[in-house]
Amino acid sequence: MQKVDESQKNLQKYLNRIEAAEKFRQGYEDLWRRCYRRWRNHKEKLIDPNTRKEVKDRSNISIPYTFVQVETILPRMVEGLFASRPYVAIKGREKMDEPNAKAHEILLDWQLGDRMDIRDIFSSGLKGLTLYGTGVAYTGWKYEEQQVIRKQMMDVVEVDENEEPIIGYDGSLQYLTDEEGEPIQELQPVKMNIVAHDDPEVKFLDLFLFFTDPHSEDIDDARYCGHIEYMTKEELQNLEKMELGHKFDWDEISNEDKLNDSKNQRMSSVGLPSASTSINSEDALYEVIHYWEDDKKVMIINRTYVAFEGENPFWHKKKPYVKDVYTEVPGEFYGMGVVEIMEDLQDELNTERNMRIDYRAFSLRRMFKVRRGSDISRSELKWRPGGIINVDNMDDVQEFKVEAGIGASFGQEDMIKQDMKDASGAHDVVMGTANTSETATTTMTKDNNASVRFKHIISSIENRLLTGIARHIIQLNQQFIDDEKILRVAGQNGDDWVTISPEEIQGEFDLVPMGTSVEPLANKEAFKQRMIELYNVIAGDAMMIQFPDKRRNLLKKVLEAFDIKDTETLLPSDEELFPPTPTVNSEVDPVTGQPIVSPAAGGGANTAAVQEQGLMMNG
Structure with missing residues (x-):
C-alpha cells in the first residue's frame, strides 16, 4: 500500500472517473425514480396543458396493476431459484479435488442457507432488479467483534458496600473469602469480547449509489466501478482499527454532514419525508466511496481524503461485484425492468378508469339548457328528490341526456390488462386467477409458455448472480479461513456436527446451480398425480417387498413431490428398517x-x- 500522502496526489484522478460514471448514471436515474413511483402507485398531478395549473375537478386515481405484476413475478423467481438445497453444487475440476469439493459444498451451503439466509437477501435484491432492470451485489468478508455479558464461575471481588462490583478477568484482584479464608466461587456476569461474525457477507446495492465505467457492458470488462455508503465517525474508527490497520488524518477530512440525496429524492418524489442533517456532530454521516479496479482498491472519504489506496486485498483479484439484468439490452450495462416495459400501458389503464369514473359522475350530475330570459332561479336546477322547477313554457328547461351505457369501456380495460400480462409474462394462471371456463389443456399451455419465459430469466440469475456470488465466497473461504470450523448441518437422521479444516476446502472447482425449479403449476399437479399412481403400481411388486429400502426411497420421492422437506421425520431410518438380528x-x-x-x-x-x-x- 502506498503512503496516504502520496495517495492524495491521485485523488483528482479518481474523482474525475467517479464523476464521469455518475454523470452517465444520471441519464437512468429519472427513469428509475419514475419506476419507483409507479410501483408505489403514486398519483401524478393532473396539469391543464393550456393554463399549466392543476386540474382538481377530474378523477385522478392510479390502479396498482404494476405493483401486482411485480409482486407476482418476484415470489415466482425467488421460489424457483431456491427450491431445494444445496443451492449450488461444487464439483472438483480434477479428480483429486473431488473430496475437497464435497467438504466445501457443505460449508458453502451452511453459509448461504444458515449463516446469511441468502434467500432473504435475494428477495430484496431481485425486487430492485425487477423494478429497475438491473441488480448489483457486493461480496466481501466481514469480521466483527461484539462486547457481551456472560455468566461464568469466578471469584467474587471484595468491594465496598457503596461500590458496584468490578469483576476481574484474570482473578488477580482481592477476593471475598469465607470463614476459612477460601475465595468464594460464584456464577458472576463478566464482560467479554466475542467474534460476532467471521464469514462472507453478501449485500445487494442501491443502484443509485453504484457507479461503473460508462464504456463497460459488464463488471468484468469495466476498467473501474464501485459504490457509495454513509458511515458515522465511530464506524470509520472501527474500520481503520479492524481492517485498514492505520489511523486516518482526521484534520484532512471534511466534517460536513453528508446525506443520501438519492434516497431523499426518491422518497420525496412520492410525498414521504426525507432525512435532514444531524443536529449532533456524533451522528453526522461521512460519504465513503469504495473504488475498485481488478488490481486496486481505493477508499475516499467526503471526496476530500484518500483513506486507503493499495492492491486488491482479495486473492481472486477481481472487482467484488456481480450483476444481472431482468431484460438485457445488447451492448448496454443497464437492463430493462418490468415497470419500464409496461409504463405506457399503466398510463392507458389509469386514463381508461378515470374517464369511466368521470363519465359516471357527469351522468349523475344533471345538466340543463335554460331559455335565455326565462325567470328560473339557478337553485331550482339542482337535482333533488321531489324537486320542482317553475316554468312559463315547457321549453324553458330541458335536460341534457347522457347515455348511461359504458359497458364497452370494461372490454377496453380487460384488453389493456391482457397487454400488460403479455408484456410481463405473468398471466392469470401465474397470478392464481386462472379462468375456470378454460380447458385444462389451455391452462397448461399458458402455464408452460409463462414458465419458459421465467426459466430463461431465472437461469440468467442463477448463472450470473448466484453462481458468481458462490464463486467469490469459495475464493474468500480459501483465503480467510485459517482454523477449523464446526458446523451444524441437517442430515437424514437429524442435525449432524461437521468439522471442516482449511486444508479440506482448497482446490479448483466447478459450480452447478441445483436449487432451481420452474415447473409449471399445472404440470406440477399432474406430476403429483403420476407419482401417486406410480407408487400404487410398484409398491406391491415382489422386488419392492423383498427390498424395503428401495420402497422407502420411492415413497420419499412421492413426499418430495408434495414439497415435504423433512421426509426423515416420516420415513424409517436404516436402523429402524433393518434392526440387528438376534x-x-x-x-x-x-x-x-x-x-x-x-x-x-x-x-x-x-x-x-x-x-x-x-x-x-x-x-
Missing part, C-alpha cells in the same frame, strides 16, 4: 432343552420370533 447360541437350556437365544440390541419381537423358530426346528 443370534441363536449352540448351548441348550438344561430345563427346556431349547437353544438359548442371545438377544441383540433392539431385539424385542424379533427375539420371540427366533425362539419360536427354534421350537419349530426341534420338533
Whole structure:
C-alpha cells in the first residue's frame, strides 16, 4: 500500500472517473425514480396543458396493476431459484479435488442457507432488479467483534458496600473469602469480547449509489466501478482499527454532514419525508466511496481524503461485484425492468378508469339548457328528490341526456390488462386467477409458455448472480479461513456436527446451480398425480417387498413431490428398517432343552420370533 500522502496526489484522478460514471448514471436515474413511483402507485398531478395549473375537478386515481405484476413475478423467481438445497453444487475440476469439493459444498451451503439466509437477501435484491432492470451485489468478508455479558464461575471481588462490583478477568484482584479464608466461587456476569461474525457477507446495492465505467457492458470488462455508503465517525474508527490497520488524518477530512440525496429524492418524489442533517456532530454521516479496479482498491472519504489506496486485498483479484439484468439490452450495462416495459400501458389503464369514473359522475350530475330570459332561479336546477322547477313554457328547461351505457369501456380495460400480462409474462394462471371456463389443456399451455419465459430469466440469475456470488465466497473461504470450523448441518437422521479444516476446502472447482425449479403449476399437479399412481403400481411388486429400502426411497420421492422437506421425520431410518438380528447360541437350556437365544440390541419381537423358530426346528 502506498503512503496516504502520496495517495492524495491521485485523488483528482479518481474523482474525475467517479464523476464521469455518475454523470452517465444520471441519464437512468429519472427513469428509475419514475419506476419507483409507479410501483408505489403514486398519483401524478393532473396539469391543464393550456393554463399549466392543476386540474382538481377530474378523477385522478392510479390502479396498482404494476405493483401486482411485480409482486407476482418476484415470489415466482425467488421460489424457483431456491427450491431445494444445496443451492449450488461444487464439483472438483480434477479428480483429486473431488473430496475437497464435497467438504466445501457443505460449508458453502451452511453459509448461504444458515449463516446469511441468502434467500432473504435475494428477495430484496431481485425486487430492485425487477423494478429497475438491473441488480448489483457486493461480496466481501466481514469480521466483527461484539462486547457481551456472560455468566461464568469466578471469584467474587471484595468491594465496598457503596461500590458496584468490578469483576476481574484474570482473578488477580482481592477476593471475598469465607470463614476459612477460601475465595468464594460464584456464577458472576463478566464482560467479554466475542467474534460476532467471521464469514462472507453478501449485500445487494442501491443502484443509485453504484457507479461503473460508462464504456463497460459488464463488471468484468469495466476498467473501474464501485459504490457509495454513509458511515458515522465511530464506524470509520472501527474500520481503520479492524481492517485498514492505520489511523486516518482526521484534520484532512471534511466534517460536513453528508446525506443520501438519492434516497431523499426518491422518497420525496412520492410525498414521504426525507432525512435532514444531524443536529449532533456524533451522528453526522461521512460519504465513503469504495473504488475498485481488478488490481486496486481505493477508499475516499467526503471526496476530500484518500483513506486507503493499495492492491486488491482479495486473492481472486477481481472487482467484488456481480450483476444481472431482468431484460438485457445488447451492448448496454443497464437492463430493462418490468415497470419500464409496461409504463405506457399503466398510463392507458389509469386514463381508461378515470374517464369511466368521470363519465359516471357527469351522468349523475344533471345538466340543463335554460331559455335565455326565462325567470328560473339557478337553485331550482339542482337535482333533488321531489324537486320542482317553475316554468312559463315547457321549453324553458330541458335536460341534457347522457347515455348511461359504458359497458364497452370494461372490454377496453380487460384488453389493456391482457397487454400488460403479455408484456410481463405473468398471466392469470401465474397470478392464481386462472379462468375456470378454460380447458385444462389451455391452462397448461399458458402455464408452460409463462414458465419458459421465467426459466430463461431465472437461469440468467442463477448463472450470473448466484453462481458468481458462490464463486467469490469459495475464493474468500480459501483465503480467510485459517482454523477449523464446526458446523451444524441437517442430515437424514437429524442435525449432524461437521468439522471442516482449511486444508479440506482448497482446490479448483466447478459450480452447478441445483436449487432451481420452474415447473409449471399445472404440470406440477399432474406430476403429483403420476407419482401417486406410480407408487400404487410398484409398491406391491415382489422386488419392492423383498427390498424395503428401495420402497422407502420411492415413497420419499412421492413426499418430495408434495414439497415435504423433512421426509426423515416420516420415513424409517436404516436402523429402524433393518434392526440387528438376534443370534441363536449352540448351548441348550438344561430345563427346556431349547437353544438359548442371545438377544441383540433392539431385539424385542424379533427375539420371540427366533425362539419360536427354534421350537419349530426341534420338533
